[in-house]
Amino acid sequence: xALRHTPQQLDxxxxxxxxxxxxxxxxxxxxxAVGLTVGHxxxxxxxxxxxxxxxxxxxxxxVTVLAARPRRAPFTWRSALAIHLLGLAAVGxxxxxxxxxxxxxxxxxxxxxxxxxxxVTGCFRPAVEILAFxxxxxVVVAAVTMAGAExxxxxxxxxxYAGLTAGPLLAAGxxxxxxxxxxxxxxxxxRTQTEGVRLTAAESIRARVRDDLRDERxxxxxxxxxPFLRELxxxxxxxxxxxxxxxxxxxxxxxALVAEADEVWLEDLVAELHDPAGLASRMDETQRAAVEAxxxxxxxxxxxxxLERAGGGIRLTLRWQRGGGGRLGPEVQAVxxxxxxxxxxxPGSRFVELDFEPDGG
Amino acid sequence: MTPAPTPEQGxxxxxxxxxxxxxxxxxxxxxxxxxxxxxxxxxxxxxxxTLSVILCVTxxxxxVWWVPLVLLPLAGCCVAAWRWEPIPVGGYVAIGVxxxxxxxxxxxxxxxxxxxxxxxxxxxxxSMTTNVxxxxxxxxxxxxxxxxxxxxxxxxxxxxxxxxAAIVGLPYRLDLPPIAIAVGVAVGYAxxxxxxxxxxxxxxxxDDADRxxxxxxxxxxxxxxxxxxxxxxxxxxxxxxxxxxxxxxxxADRVRLAxxxxxxxxxxxxxxxxxxxxxxxxxxxxxxxxxxxIRLRLEGDLAAxxxxxxxxxxxxxSALEQCVVNVARHSGxxxxxxxxxxxxxxxxxxxxxxxxxxxxxxxxxxRLGLSESVHGRIERCGGSARVWSSPGAGxxxxxxxxxxx
Numbered sequence: 120x121a122l123r124h125t126p127q128q129l130d131x132x133x134x135x136x137x138x139x140x141x142x143x144x145x146x147x148x149x150x151x152a153v154g155l156t157v158g159h160x161x162x163x164x165x166x167x168x169x170x171x172x173x174x175x176x177x178x179x180x181x182v183t184v185l186a187a188r189p190r191r192a193p194f195t196w197r198s199a200l201a202i203h204l205l206g207l208a209a210v211g212x213x214x215x216x217x218x219x220x221x222x223x224x225x226x227x228x229x230x231x232x233x234x235x236x237x238x239v240t241g242c243f244r245p246a247v248e249i250l251a252f253x254x255x256x257x258v259v260v261a262a263v264t265m266a267g268a269e270x271x272x273x274x275x276x277x278x279x280y281a282g283l284t285a286g287p288l289l290a291a292g293x294x295x296x297x298x299x300x301x302x303x304x305x306x307x308x309x310r311t312q313t314e315g316v317r318l319t320a321a322e323s324i325r326a327r328v329r330d331d332l333r334d335e336r337x338x339x340x341x342x343x344x345x346p347f348l349r350e351l352x353x354x355x356x357x358x359x360x361x362x363x364x365x366x367x368x369x370x371x372x373x374x375a376l377v378a379e380a381d382e383v384w385l386e387d388l389v390a391e392l393h394d395p396a397g398l399a400s401r402m403d404e405t406q407r408a409a410v411e412a413x414x415x416x417x418x419x420x421x422x423x424x425x426l427e428r429a430g431g432g433i434r435l436t437l438r439w440q441r442g443g444g445g446r447l448g449p450e451v452q453a454v455x456x457x458x459x460x461x462x463x464x465x466p467g468s469r470f471v472e473l474d475f476e477p478d479g480g
Numbered sequence: 481m482t483p484a485p486t487p488e489q490g491x492x493x494x495x496x497x498x499x500x501x502x503x504x505x506x507x508x509x510x511x512x513x514x515x516x517x518x519x520x521x522x523x524x525x526x527x528x529x530t531l532s533v534i535l536c537v538t539x540x541x542x543x544v545w546w547v548p549l550v551l552l553p554l555a556g557c558c559v560a561a562w563r564w565e566p567i568p569v570g571g572y573v574a575i576g577v578x579x580x581x582x583x584x585x586x587x588x589x590x591x592x593x594x595x596x597x598x599x600x601x602x603x604x605x606x607s608m609t610t611n612v613x614x615x616x617x618x619x620x621x622x623x624x625x626x627x628x629x630x631x632x633x634x635x636x637x638x639x640x641x642x643x644x645a646a647i648v649g650l651p652y653r654l655d656l657p658p659i660a661i662a663v664g665v666a667v668g669y670a671x672x673x674x675x676x677x678x679x680x681x682x683x684x685x686x687d688d689a690d691r692x693x694x695x696x697x698x699x700x701x702x703x704x705x706x707x708x709x710x711x712x713x714x715x716x717x718x719x720x721x722x723x724x725x726x727x728x729x730x731x732a733d734r735v736r737l738a739x740x741x742x743x744x745x746x747x748x749x750x751x752x753x754x755x756x757x758x759x760x761x762x763x764x765x766x767x768x769x770x771x772x773x774i775r776l777r778l779e780g781d782l783a784a785x786x787x788x789x790x791x792x793x794x795x796x797x798s799a800l801e802q803c804v805v806n807v808a809r810h811s812g813x814x815x816x817x818x819x820x821x822x823x824x825x826x827x828x829x830x831x832x833x834x835x836x837x838x839x840x841x842x843x844x845x846x847r848l849g850l851s852e853s854v855h856g857r858i859e860r861c862g863g864s865a866r867v868w869s870s871p872g873a874g875x876x877x878x879x880x881x882x883x884x885x
Contacts, residue, residue, distance in 0.1 A: 132499070140668070143671070275539065282527050286528075297518070297520075299512075301508075301515040328702055332702050348741055362724060369719055380852060412682075448682050451685070
């Protein structure tokens with residue numbers, strides 16, 4: 120169970136923390152590549168191939184950093200696969216750039232850089248996938264290294280050199296998988312352990328809501344309807360005036376109830392709501408909470424919300440004005456993406472588009 | 481009128497489980513880092529042991545035979561640093577001594593191994609085991625979150641190698657990877673709390689939003705339920721009074737008025753109470769129909785109405801009562817048919833009359849009978865309600881509710 124969940128699914132804010140480490144590890148990978156290339160420059164005989172390897176390293180870094188951005192959450196398996204494929208391409212081009220002259224296998228930077236990027240995936244991807252991808256990549260890296268060692272005529276068995284490049288990659292994959300599995304296991308355990316507390320909190324909210332509602336209903340009924348009916352009970356008969364009064368009171372009560380039934384939860388949160396079809400009510404509770412958080416973050420800006428049908432689902436667009444303080448922070452972006460997969464978040468253009476399937480529809 | 485809210489319970493229900501608190505995140509991340517570092521170290525040691533064995537087998541004499549054995553105490557230190565809780569001062573000393581002794585032995589082994597000696601202190605054997613020493617230090621550090629441990633691990637490992645190399649005559653080579661890893665791990669550990677605090681600063685905002693949403697949602701659900709009840713009781717009474725010919729109240733009128741007044745004062749509490757239906761739901765529906773001048777003909781698995789689990793049972797009963805009342809008030813006929821079909825996990829009820837019918841799309845916006853008392857109730861319990869009618873062609877209402885609890 121723990122091996123198939125992603126930490127980011129269970130804790131979107133953890134993914135925001137990990138974004139910083141995507142940058143740090145990318146910087147570390149580039150620094151490693153530059154340092155080892157400079158230190159062992161005599162081993163490289165083809166500058167163009169080396170430059171392609173560096174370009175591929177840059178591409179891996181770009182994929183990693185972009186996939187880790189809260190506004191693009193969650194980090195997908197496709198991004199993880201792209202990291203491995205681009206990283207392996209970099210391994211291949213680096214090997215080609217020093218084909219026959221790679222006398223110090225431990226100075227090959229591409230396998231080490233790939234190992235660093237694999238460590239980043241531990242924050243975002245499930246353990247099983249990390250292990251599978253790292254294992255497969257380690258096999259490819261080992262094969263490339265063995266072929267390069269053969270071409271360079273190195274003295275020890277090729278498998279030993281393969282272990283020096285593929286071993287750290289495998290170790291990084293194992294470490295990242297263990298990191299991911301531990302996070303997921305503990306997050307699930309926390310959810311189970313605190314379930315009772317959350318149920319108690321929900322009951323307390325329910326009790327408070329019922330008390331408030333009861334007071335509201337009593338004041339609605341006791342204002343006029345209650346006294347009228349009691350007076351009728353005491354009098355024991357009706358007349359034309361009572362019938363007229365009953366009609367008046369019935370219409371007033373109906374208007375009050377219809378007005379309440381017409382209330383839309385999103386109305387309280389935004390300055391303008393365009394929802395002619397009443398689609399806001401089709402959002403589930405977690406989606407409502409995420410939208411409420413976004414609106415609270417933007418509360419000092421004039422925010423408008425539009426709901427419309429889009430394809431088979433519903434699209435909520437939130438737009439807000441420039442200035443006024445408050446912003447859609449990375450944590451809210453991550454939560455929105457987690458709750459509304461595929462949503463488009465453009466804080467620079469001051470809008471978000473959130474697509475969802477109608478709840479219970 | 482906005483559509484009725486759907487069931488409050490379900491996998492997507494907001495219950496705060498999606499917001500992991502900062503304190504928990506700190507402990508959990510640390511545990512995950514320690515486990516990850518241990519796994520990385522153990523695999524690295526496994527790879528080294530495998531390579532050493534391969535060298536011993538394929539190139540006898542290229543590496544001293546006991547090198548793989550020296551890796552075992554290091555693996556033991558990895559596990560101790562991970563699982564030993566709390567580690568006493570003596571424990572730290574023991575781990576430090578074992579790590580240093582292992583690296584001393586490995587340096588001696590490297591000096592005597594033709595496959596390692598040319599690289600001096602930067603051979604892969606010593607380089608990778610120094611990395612492991614760094615990770616053992618970071619993992620065992622219970623005070624500074626890994627910062628001092630990483631640097632201390634490097635100092636112990638590299639110190640043991642340098643001193644031993646000088647004694648056994650192994651040339652010193654500056655090995656950058658362990659330095660980079662020690663500094664990287666220390667900086668990473670130092671940076672982690674900052675990054676986490678920054679990412680978690682929205683926790684309060686999300687917590688508040690979660691709480692407000694839950695309260696708002698419960699208010700909506702309870703409010704809709706009480707709207708339906710008010711419609712069925714007080715609004716119904718007022719409408720009946722408005723149509724009634726002047727004259728004295730009958731005993732039945734008095735009882736009904738008193739009951740409506742009483743229930744309206746208890747509205748939000750009624751949902752938890754199962755209304756007693758001693759003669760069964762079907763008999764009650766027949767009585768309601770009879771009171772309105774309707775003869776209700778019943779067929780199918782009527783007992784299923786009495787054995788429905790709550791809250792679906794109460795929702796179905798109330799919705800059916802309102803349907804029968806609607807037939808009595810609006811159909812203009814004296815007969816209606818009610819059919820019940822029970823299947824595993826679901827109960828379906830169809831009520832048909834051949835009365836005047838109506839256009840469901842033309843029902844005024846302010847009529848709450850169908851929208852709240854029938855559709856709202858049924859949909860809130862996870863069921864569905866459909867109405868087929870047209871002027872002059874009678875009306876069919878189909879209610880389908882889950883019966884699986």
